[in-house]
Amino acid sequence: MLTGKRILLIVSGGIAAYKSLELIRRLRERGAAVRCILTKAGAEFVTPLSLSALTEDKVYGELFSLTDEAEMGHIQLSRDADLLVVAPASADILAKMAQGRADDLASTALLATDKAVLVAPAMNVRMWEHAATQANLALIEERGVLSVGPNEGDMACGEYGYGRMAEPLEILAAIEGALQAQSGKGPLEGLRALVTSGPTHEPIDPVRYIANRSSGRQGHAIAAALAQQGAETTLVSGPSQLPDPPGLKTLHVETAAEMLAACRSALPAEIAVCAAAVADWRAAVPAQQKIKKNGAPQSLDLAANPDILAALSEAGSARPSLVIGFAAETENIVAQAQEKLARKGCDWILANDVAPETGTFGGDHNQIHLIRAEGVETWPQMTKAEVATRLCREIASTLGRA
Numbered sequence: 001m002l003t004g005k006r007i008l009l010i011v012s013g014g015i016a017a018y019k020s021l022e023l024i025r026r027l028r029e030r031g032a033a034v035r036c037i038l039t040k041a042g043a044e045f046v047t048p049l050s051l052s053a054l055t056e057d058k059v060y061g062e063l064f065s066l067t068d069e070a071e072m073g074h075i076q077l078s079r080d081a082d083l084l085v086v087a088p089a090s091a092d093i094l095a096k097m098a099q100g101r102a103d104d105l106a107s108t109a110l111l112a113t114d115k116a117v118l119v120a121p122a123m124n125v126r127m128w129e130h131a132a133t134q135a136n137l138a139l140i141e142e143r144g145v146l147s148v149g150p151n152e153g154d155m156a157c158g159e160y161g162y163g164r165m166a167e168p169l170e171i172l173a174a175i176e177g178a179l180q181a182q183s184g185k186g187p188l189e190g191l192r193a194l195v196t197s198g199p200t201h202e203p204i205d206p207v208r209y210i211a212n213r214s215s216g217r218q219g220h221a222i223a224a225a226l227a228q229q230g231a232e233t234t235l236v237s238g239p240s241q242l243p244d245p246p247g248l249k250t251l252h253v254e255t256a257a258e259m260l261a262a263c264r265s266a267l268p269a270e271i272a273v274c275a276a277a278v279a280d281w282r283a284a285v286p287a288q289q290k291i292k293k294n295g296a297p298q299s300l301d302l303a304a305n306p307d308i309l310a311a312l313s314e315a316g317s318a319r320p321s322l323v324i325g326f327a328a329e330t331e332n333i334v335a336q337a338q339e340k341l342a343r344k345g346c347d348w349i350l351a352n353d354v355a356p357e358t359g360t361f362g363g364d365h366n367q368i369h370l371i372r373a374e375g376v377e378t379w380p381q382m383t384k385a386e387v388a389t390r391l392c393r394e395i396a397s398t399l400g401r402a
């Protein structure tokens with residue numbers, strides 16, 4: 001898997017930088033070529049000489065180095081690799097990545113690359129738990145950046161908690177996973193997946209619509225994870241601010257009726273995940289022209305929208321082998337989700353609490369109860385990307401692909 005692969009390893013500032021030396025050795029043992037960018041802060045922890053000795057290559061550090069640019073421009077440096085790995089990834093470099101800053105060689109290479117990027121965060125537990133760091137990570141994950149760790153444990157600063165960089169062998173496994181995903185050869189290879197995401201907009205007239213607060217973050221993360229695991233994935237997205245995830249086909253729709261039609265066009269598929277918050281009703285007869293204030297109707301006639309999850313569950317011979325829905329509830333979450341599982345005829349329901357105080361709608365995190373006929377499994381609170389990865393693991397093991 002690693003033989004002949006080229007890894008651009010960015011070492012940023014953190015005591016965990018010593019583990020990156022070990023990572024280089026493990027990568028090289030497996031036949032990968034490693035080239036390093038060492039940030040100014042990183043150079044406080046490991047020397048260019050150690051990195052250079054282990055990579056048997058030059059170590060890059062300066063953005064405006066005439067000799068480096070003459071040898072290899074920073075754009076070429078970032079594209080010459082098969083994968084960029086940031087280990088350790090400090091809170092600062094995650095923030096720069098989230099903001100798209102380019103004020104040194106490392107951040108410039110990360111902005112200029114067209115290759116996959118894997119980060120291994122390492123920092124003090126409070127810095128890791130800070131809302132800013134969590135939001136930065138969630139944002140870059142949404143854009144397709146992969147992450148591994150951090151782990152829980154004693155920290156060099158004397159505190160205890162999450163923030164220790166993943167171990168070299170864990171990072172190695174994540175690198176192999178990322179390269180495998182790039183080759184389209186993950187555990188879900190050969191399977192087709194369909195994911196709905198986002199809200200729907202149901203027109204009242206040409207300028208007004210009925211909608212809800214869904215951001216599409218969870219659905220987009222699931223589609224990205226399925227694609228990374230090798231599934232040929234179609235994402236059917238309602239209106240969303242999110243970029244189309246890489247490595248899959250995105251169909252953009254506005255209304256529930258369009259979403260259903262797009263889903264049918266994406267069949268056959270073995271896996272269907274309905275994460276969209278489809279509007280339950282639409283205006284029965286949308287006005288052709290903007291309704292004027294003085295001519296406004298006293299009430300709005302509504303018509304029920306098609307239930308896409310139920311329709312996919314009942315699709316006869318075209319029914320995907322695994323149909324998964326969500327239940328966004330604000331009370332009696334598990335009981336309502338169990339009732340929904342039976343009513344919709346799907347195989348699993350991921351139930352989550354969307355009461356306003358949870359911040360789930362539009363937020364970075366989610367807390368899931370996985371409801372199946374056999375029982376309920378409660379997952380800890382995780383980022384939406386982590387929920388997506390865990391769901392893919394469950395899917396792979398159920399379909400005999402683990």
Ligand code: C5P
Nearest residue numbers: 274275276278305306307308309325326
């Ligand atoms: O009935 P409720 O909206 O609570 O069910 C939520 C689940 O059903 C989600 O998986 C959602 O994507 C799906 N759904 C759908 N089409 C609808 C309504 C909900 O696919 N019209």
